[in-house]
Amino acid sequence: MPFSHDMVYSLATVVDLVNTGAGERDGLAELADLAEFVGRREVSGVRTLTRRDLAEVRALREAFHAVFTAPDQTTAVRVLNTLLGRTRITPSLTEHDGHPLHVHYFAPDASVAEHLAADCGVALAHVLVENERERLRTCAAPDCSHVFVDESRNRSRVYCDSRTCGNRMHVAAYRARARRRDAS
Template identity: 75%
Template sequence: MPFGHDMVHSLATVVELVNTSPSTGGEEGLSGLAELQAFVESRKISGVSTLTARDLGQVRMVREAFHRVFTAPDQPTAVRTLNALLAETRITPRLTEHDGHPLHVHYFAADATLAEHVAADCGVALAHLLVEGEAERLRTCSAPDCDRVFVDESRNRSRVYCDSRTCGNRMHVAAYRARRRA
């Protein structure tokens, strides 16, 4: 499924955000304002002013809601979870061009907090995925010791690991060694 630039960016942002959660098996990736600022900068989130402790708390809550969407047992549960998040977000679609990107749509209000910004843009991207019947593209890594999430953008929906270079390679090496021992 071909995705436009803004949808690819929003989906990558939501994946990176969710994977900062201790719920994905790692340590807290947003332990303070410095980490939140680094996230904002790495994802090139526009229109963000000075960050506060309140921003950090709100973004963590949004992150956990997104995690529940990825790990929902079925599509109706994912839809209910996403609808609840979007209902709490002021969504104001507007066309924009910035930072060298072509015309695209932002869904957050001009005075939105960082949490509203992320919830609106990433939530709408996830909503489009669900509307297109692509909920199965929202995945959790199949490696037994990894709970990171990812969006399977492969044509045949065959991706099973969050990263082929780490989890995928580790699992393939383990399978190879198991075959050699047998």
């Protein structure tokens, strides 16, 4: 997937955001969780965070999740267009915090939710425009609901993380084969 550094980073951010809702504990349960997310993902230009920001980002997370799990391209486009239609997009070139020149799509006074909606929404839009929607995936492990962007050359990735879900599923398959072999 030949996307620029900032597009790859925005896609990783949207995956991280959606996955805050996929675990046993809601990763955006408290304002402190949102502050930690903003810091971890280096969301620039965010000053103070409010309960309203938390509610807006949680709603945004659900909209992004709907793009990943849309049954078809038409639905994904409709959901993303609705989200982008509510976002003030003001592209500008910037260099900051040691990052190379890249494009920010959010308006200068945007809330954190609008910031994420613009930057991450545009990144997802590029995936759809490039006809790469099949790269937006949900982990194939039966006990995992994390999403990911399959950046493999041949679009073969099926697990959110090969070290955890992938390894766990491969070990389970090996043990099942061994049990069948031992039973025969």
